[in-house]
Amino acid sequence: MVVASPNSIQTEKIVSINLPTIDLSKERATVAKLIVKASEEYGFFNVINHRIPQDIIDNMEEAGFDFFAKPASQKAKLASNYDSVPLGYGCKNIGFNGDVGEVEYLLLNGSASHISKISTTISNDPSNFRYRVVSAYRDAVEELACEILELMAEGLGVPNTSIFTTFINHPDSDSLLRFNHYPPLPPSLAFGDHSDPQIITLLRSNPVSGLQISLQHGLWIPVLPDPKAFSVNVGDLLQVMTNGRFVSVRHRAVTNSEKARMSIAYFGAPPLNACIVAPPEMLTPERPSLLFRAFTWAEYKKATYSLRLGDTRIDLFRN
Numbered sequence: 001m002v003v004a005s006p007n008s009i010q011t012e013k014i015v016s017i018n019l020p021t022i023d024l025s026k027e028r029a030t031v032a033k034l035i036v037k038a039s040e041e042y043g044f045f046n047v048i049n050h051r052i053p054q055d056i057i058d059n060m061e062e063a064g065f066d067f068f069a070k071p072a073s074q075k076a077k078l079a080s081n082y083d084s085v086p087l088g089y090g091c092k093n094i095g096f097n098g099d100v101g102e103v104e105y106l107l108l109n110g111s112a113s114h115i116s117k118i119s120t121t122i123s124n125d126p127s128n129f130r131y132r133v134v135s136a137y138r139d140a141v142e143e144l145a146c147e148i149l150e151l152m153a154e155g156l157g158v159p160n161t162s163i164f165t166t167f168i169n170h171p172d173s174d175s176l177l178r179f180n181h182y183p184p185l186p187p188s189l190a191f192g193d194h195s196d197p198q199i200i201t202l203l204r205s206n207p208v209s210g211l212q213i214s215l216q217h218g219l220w221i222p223v224l225p226d227p228k229a230f231s232v233n234v235g236d237l238l239q240v241m242t243n244g245r246f247v248s249v250r251h252r253a254v255t256n257s258e259k260a261r262m263s264i265a266y267f268g269a270p271p272l273n274a275c276i277v278a279p280p281e282m283l284t285p286e287r288p289s290l291l292f293r294a295f296t297w298a299e300y301k302k303a304t305y306s307l308r309l310g311d312t313r314i315d316l317f318r319n
């Protein structure tokens with residue numbers, strides 16, 4: 001079905017299709033194959049029966065809504081530029097290079113000092129916020145991300161099935177958590193077209209639409225929120241490590257007039273010094289040579305932050 005896009009989102013077409021939903025409780029080899037197929041065809045899929053306890057999700061969502069309901073002056077105190085990354089609170093500005101949108105966000109990294117600073121400002125019960133809310137959520141989604149990455153390696157036939165998980169399991173992994181809050185506004189672009197630079201993203205939102213993915217230039221597919229599911233998308237690094245078999249899909253978020261939307265994203269990233277390169281098993285008769293040169297996550301991250309949101313940074317690393 002093709003319908004006209006909202007006026008303020010220019011002239012692109014919005015196309016509805018059913019994206020793959022993968023039931024993690026089904027037979028392992030079948031699940032692994034389905035995940036590989038979805039990662040190749042869409043770079044994006046939903047997982048259900050993920051076994052993350054609902055109270056861990058509810059506590060995190062409640063903390064997010066409580067935070068965004070605070071006065072602007074209080075939230076603004078949490079803006080920070082840590083290690084050249086815009087961590088903490090941001091409103092309408094995305095990154096350092098002039099990208100704007102109707103989103104306010106809270107970006108957290110795993111460092112104890114950062115979460116501890118944020119916790120004392122955000123919550124009257126910092127220890128509860130830090131350990132029982134944020135850390136519990138992060139541990140749970142990280143475990144789910146590892147399960148999915150193991151299934152991907154199995155489905156791809158890579159003998160070392162922990163090839164991807166070792167990066168995000170690592171104590172120095174550079175993973176991030178991000179709350180995005182979209183106020184109810186006439187349909188407009190709130191978080192512009194981009195791909196996620198890391199290995200894998202696990203995203204969920206309250207039951208309000210807004211996320212769209214692009215499989216073909218100019219065609220946008222709305223992703224309907226499913227309260228039972230986590231949305232999973234392939235990041236740039238996983239596209240590189242699968243030698244282009246998996247696609248790091250471009251996506252964006254739009255506002256709607258009726259309801260506020262809040263999404264929570266986990267970006268699974270390797271340690272800064274990790275070397276990113278496709279393993280030999282990814283070389284096939286169809287792709288006999290490496291499409292991307294080897295690089296470290298530090299190099300890739302530097303390129304990411306020096307560019308605009310919508311830039312295709314991965315192209316800088318092609319052979």
Ligand SMILES: C=C1C[C@]23C[C@@]1(O)CC[C@H]2[C@@]12CC[C@H](O)[C@@](C)(C(=O)O1)[C@H]2[C@@H]3C(=O)O
Nearest residue numbers: 094095096099196197304305306307308309
């Ligand atoms: C404009 C930018 C914001 C961003 C860093 C960048 O320079 C380009 C990529 C952006 C992005 C998109 C996915 C994630 O939300 C994010 C945290 C990331 O790792 O890359 C953001 C960055 C950000 O908002 O800091």
Ligand SMILES: O=C(O)CCC(=O)C(=O)O
Nearest residue numbers: 178180191211253263265
């Ligand atoms: O809010 C959303 O659905 C998308 C957010 C997103 O793409 C991001 O945080 O990188």
Ligand SMILES: [Fe+2]
Nearest residue numbers: 194195196251
């Ligand atoms: Fe994203």
